[in-house]
Amino acid sequence: MIEFRAVTKRFDDGTVAVDNLDLSVAAGTITVFVGPSGCGKTTSLRMVNRMVEPSSGTILVDGVDVRGVNPAQLRRGIGYVIQQAGLFPHRTVLDNVATVPLLSGWTRRRARARAAELLELVGLPAELGARYPVQLSGGQQQRVGVARALAADPPVLLMDEPFSAVDPVVREGLQDELLRLQAELDKTIVFVTHDIDEAVKVGERVAVFRQGGRLVQYAGPDELLARPADDFVSSFVGRDRGYRRLSFVDGGGIEPAEVPTTRETALATAERAPDAWTLVLDEEDRPRGWLPPRSGPAEEAPGGGVRPGGSLYTRGTPLRGALDAALSSPSGLGVVVDEDGRYAGAVSAEEVLAAIRRRRDEAGAGAGGAA
Amino acid sequence: MTLSWLFDPAHWSGTDGIPVRLLQHLRYTLVAALAATAVAVPLGLFVGHTGRGGVLVVGGSNAMRALPTLGLVTFLFLVLGSGEVSALVALTVLAVPPVLAGTYAGIQDTDAGVVDAARGMGMTGWQRLWRVELPNALPLLLGGVRNAVLQVVATTAVAAYVGLGGLGRFLLDGLRAFDYPKMVAGAVLVAALAMVLDLLLALLQRAVVPRGLRLAARGRGRGPARVVERGRTEVAADAAMREGTE
Structure with a gap:
């Protein structure tokens, strides 16, 4: 479980990215942070693994204050997936996936064996392991990114706009894949997106943020669509945006x-x-x-x-x-x-x-x- | 004429023979290039990694590049006195900017997402530098070294003017004695040395730049253009150009 307690992030220039955030992310669920750009959703996510330090307030992961843990140590225990995948171009796919196990001191052989397992888990053929990131499609790179984040089997996964850079068709496939994986793995996932369709699709709980880093509504997707908390949420959820996805479901x-x-x-x-x-x-x-x-x-x-x-x-x-x-x-x-x-x-x-x-x-x- | 000068066995022995001059030239080049690399690479890595002092490095490099070669050699010769040391210091000073700029640009050019991912996965600053930034910087870094070596080879020839050995002697002594075949032979030898060294460095580059990066460079086509586009300095672009023309 991840808890934000009165967390505020104020940058040096005075902008408030996150404003007194109180929120808890239940273990074993996919929780989506959604909102327009500049709403503090990514900053909130990045405070969990101390990529950004809060100005005040406390963040607990499984009851432990993250600020009491060495950042590198903390991050090795939390999966991290970013928009462009951020794969290491100079390493093979297999070695990319093996990164965190290797950092954690596994032997190369064991780390690679684990990496091969993960490629299979995310639905990539084993022979891709010997390739380099530049040789993969965007969707494949993103799968490798997910595999890499899961390699050390962390209980918590942070995903920052993970599918935003791929085209809509591939994105749908990746979302389905994520839901399938989650059914199997039961991780605590925080997923950041600006796309409300994606939010209601993958989220079991959805936190809607607005500019200035304020949390406006935190609810299940059904409730969010049916009972938006205020005008901001309803315009953001917006009938035509929010329901667009449904038009593809017969x-x-x-x-x-x-x-x-x-x-x-x-x-x-x-x-x-x-x-x-x-x-x-x-x-x-x-x-x-x-x-x-x-x-x-x-x-x-x-x-x-x-x-x-x-x-x-x-x-x-x-x-x-x-x-x-x-x-x-x-x-x-x-x-x-x-x-x-x-x-x-x-x-x-x-x-x-x-x-x-x-x-x-x-x-x-x-x-x-x-x- | 030149060929007969080059192949005259008399010119292949003695203290003013081709082998001795070639080795002298090579020694100056290597010493200066290695010294410059030893200074510039760590500095470039530090500045690139921390992002501190980037403006200073780029500005300083440009300023140093603007120094007239001969003027610097002469100046140091006058200040430090005659002898190899002043010449080697001058050559080193000239070799620093391209290596520094290449290293710095290489680190800076590492994809921001890649660096972010490295941090987010729990790499420490050192691990990030050694395992991610340095490998990614290698093409531009080595491009800078190649640049520096070419410059030193050329400048060493000129430095014969202040009494340094090396292939430049043939040029200078030939000029004094109106021995044109000797001059041309000297020029040819300098050019040949430059080409051979550059070729060797190109091979080294091939050997140490990770395959994934070479594939990526090929895929993205004209790498240097990107560097220029992002408003990097001319120095960085130059260093990149070396890599790009490979």
Whole structure:
């Protein structure tokens, strides 16, 4: 576990990079620090392994104040992955991966054997070990970077924009790979990114920072999307940005549930369900709106109390539509329709997010264990 | 004419023979180059590694390069008196800037991400210097040494003017005696020595520069252009150019 206690970093020129940060990163999770540039996310990360020293406050790794540990010693026990991979160009891939074990005094033979294991773990063919970094693609270099960080089997991994320098397709693959690895290895990972899509994809917990080094919200990705803490977060999470990724996930994974329904024509006599929203349909079974539950807010709206519904989600289309339907619906349930626009069921935002999570786990599965 | 002078057996023996002069020249060159390297490499490593005094080093190197060779040799000859020492000091002083600039530029040119990763993985300052920065600096460092050696070979010839031995004697004595074949032969020998030494250093460079870096240099094409582009001094660019033209 990593704890930030009232940590502030003020640079010599007076800029405050991190402002009184209190945060704890649970062991065995991927925690993402996300925010625009200049928000202090990288500085916060770099204070964990003392690449940057805080101006005040305390950082504990597994209960130990990092400032009590010799920096070199500390860093050998914490994996470190950076944006451009930072591989040593003069060393072979295998020797790059063996760096920390060698620093820690392993024999060359043992360190290389371990390095070979790691190449396999990150999905690189063994023969790449004899090559030099310049001979690898960007994605391969980044995998080597991850392998190198994992070589001494550190419990904590710091990843600073690790996938930002590779193209989006390769990035997706690397993210999936990271989730797969994490399911297997169960490290405590702090992952810095400026990309909210990446944050909600890889993060089990997401810390949103804003300029001036202030932590604005620290929550699970579902909550972050559904309930942004303030305008800054909602604009940063922004529907079109935050949900963009969902448009690539097809909607096969969700099961629409039955909800109480009533005909538009029968509204006058309609029995409202006691504590569930009732969906109003026309003759063609097309959704018209929602009727609040009897136990709900008592205000009597005109038109028999029918609230206009939100957007509709057509079955089989990308999940982005489903989440949008759920979040825009007064009942909190997104209406699912078939290709002809007829009512087919309803789905909650939680279910949509669960479906996304299942997808994520499947993508990262392989070993099948849940992260 | 020149050829017959060169192949005249009479010119291959005695205290003014080609072998003796060649060895003298070689000795001055090696002593000056080694002394300059011994001074400039540690200084360049220190400045490059710590980032302290970079401006001073670059400025100082440029200033030293601006010194007129002959003037310096003459000046030291007058100050320190005749003899080899003053000549060797002058030659060393001239050889320092290229080596210093090459070393400094080499360390500075090491990718910032690579150095950051080295730190972040728990290398101490020394480990970073020896295991990461120095290997990465080798191409430019050795480029600087090659530069220095060429300069010393050339300047040693001129230093015959203050009574130094070496191949420059053929040039100077030939000039005095209007013995043009002797002069030309001297010039040819100096050029040949320079080429042979440069070739040997090129081979050394091949042998000690890690393969990964040579591959990287090939991949990225014109390495020196990058150095210039980033606003390095002319000195650094020069040193780099030596490497680039290899």
